[in-house]
Amino acid sequence: MRAAILNSPRNLTISEVQTPLNPRMDEVIIKVKYAAICGTDLHLYRGETPAKYPVILGHEYSGEVLMVGSGIRTFKPGDRVIGSYMVSCGKCRFCIIGKPHLCERRLMFGINIDGSFAEYMRIPLAERVLVKIPDEINLEDAVLIPDTFLTALNAVEIGLKTGETILITGLGSIGLSAVIAAKIMGAGKIIGTVRREKPAKIAEELGVNYIINPEDENILNKIMKLTDNYGVDISIETSGSPKNIRLAFESLKPGGKLIQVAIPIEPVALDLKYMIGMEKSIIGALNPGTIIHIEKALNLIKDRISDLRKIVTHKYDLEELNKAMEILEKRIGDPVKVMIRID
Template sequence: MRAAVFHGPGDIRVEEVDKPEIEEPTDAIVRVTHTAICGSDLWFYRGESDRDPGTGVGHEPMGVVEEVGEDVRSVEPGDRVLAPFAISCGSCEFCRKGLHTSCVNRDSWGGDNGGAQGEFVRSTHADGTLVRVPDRYADDEDALRSLLPLTDVMGTGHHAALSAGVEAGEDAVVVGDGAVGLCGVAAARRLGAERIVAVGHHEDRLAIAEEFGATHTVAERGDDAVDAVLDITDGGANHVLECVGAASAMETAVEAARPGGTVGYVGVPHGMEGGLDLFSFFGDNVALRGGVAPVRAYAEELLADVLQGTLDPSPIFTETVGLDGVPDGYRMMDEREAVKVLVKPWE
């Protein structure tokens, strides 16, 4: 099969690799029809995180089940499915409490599982991982495009909103205008936030934030951004979503929080070599909650909202490429020419 492979910083190639096969009775093989490039993929692309050359890339697969192991019960060949970025068993202590990213049997889409930016993947623990799409939507391209973000960024934005404690009628501030931040805006609106302030640096992305429900946008940087947020929220918000991971974003988030408020963070931490200054949290009794999002825990409820038309995160996909276009998709995201790139391996 063909798949995108990492060969070093700035070097993604599409090449022939071994097609994954059923190895355990709990496995399933999925033909990937839709996938995406994630902002977190840019860390190894830029050389800012380690990755072994020659490994497959991608972690947001959606497709059609081709084959299942003899113990798989929840899906069968021909089913349309989507899959979270982390493989989980669905039955261990942590899966049962909704913390699928801490699954004791956790697995990834890389290695011999195919890499999700390719033609096929092997889902270990298929029953605990794969989310079946109702048959009536299996070939509905608009619905599938809206469902794909549930594999990662929409679930991650939702986790940020829940971690921040967003409630109906409250203010929420979202720091970051990438795909996760934009989905955080949509999640805050879904939870009923009355005033939603989106903080970012790109006017085109802030326009999407407004489409998703932001009542105010802030394009300033540093102290000016904080001052603007404090002015809009009359002294800060009780619920702040940190969706970047950079030290500067966390600093903005805590300064935007009202005393006694909560920062929900989901940005992959980077630039924290000097450590996180906790005094701002300490001094104003600001809580910090969050971490890597257990998106499998949220899949069914978000899927229901997408299919009934009350949630549509698809505008985050500002470019679409086939498999051969994946290297250029990385370039577009790296150079901020695209918010998020949708990949259709078979077109």
């Protein structure tokens, strides 16, 4: 089969490798139809996130079941599926308390086990990883749900109450997905920061009430004015920019919550006296990645799938993956979400 092998930082080759066959008892082999590039893939490509080389890159995928192991009862050949970005053990202290995304022995597709930029994919412990796709959602749209949309949905659910004002910094694929999630969860006023034209236009189409360029010197004053000098109830930070992180924190009302989704690109200095004196909170948010959460995300987005589809700005074939990575890294053509056609 053809697969994209990350051999070392910036050494990504499309190669012929052995097709995974003969699934073990708890495994499923899927024929990958679509995959998508995540910011994590860029971090791995650039060597900013360590990986077990060589590894097939990618962790966002949709496809059809090809083979199932003898112990699999939930899936059969031909089923259309999506799945988690990781495989948890189910036995460690974090799995036991319902936080498998913090699993001590987790396997992560495209990092320490082979991932989704390939024609076929082996899924260990498949009944803990895969979810069937409802008939009303196609394979191309479905690939956006387990990672991109669920990451955003989880962040919104952590902090947002119906009618509250939310600030979303960095309207990329996660930030725009957070807009959709905030709408679904009943947000009042939505404020977004972005400087690029294409995501700003998508944000407007999705219903963001106010879009502000983060380079605006008066951005904090503008946000405070939009909230009657009260501050926002919740900030969701999806860029990793220290400047945006500080803005997201400083824009909070007393008692407000900053939900940090993006990994900061460098250490960030914050004046924590405001965290104490004004009871502001900073909460890290990682995609929970369980089949229960994926199924919930599917149910919530199925009537808004046309909105989620808007974040996809570029599509490439597997053989063009290096070009697609360059497009994202250099922001050529103002990309937001890049889809990879496998089949």
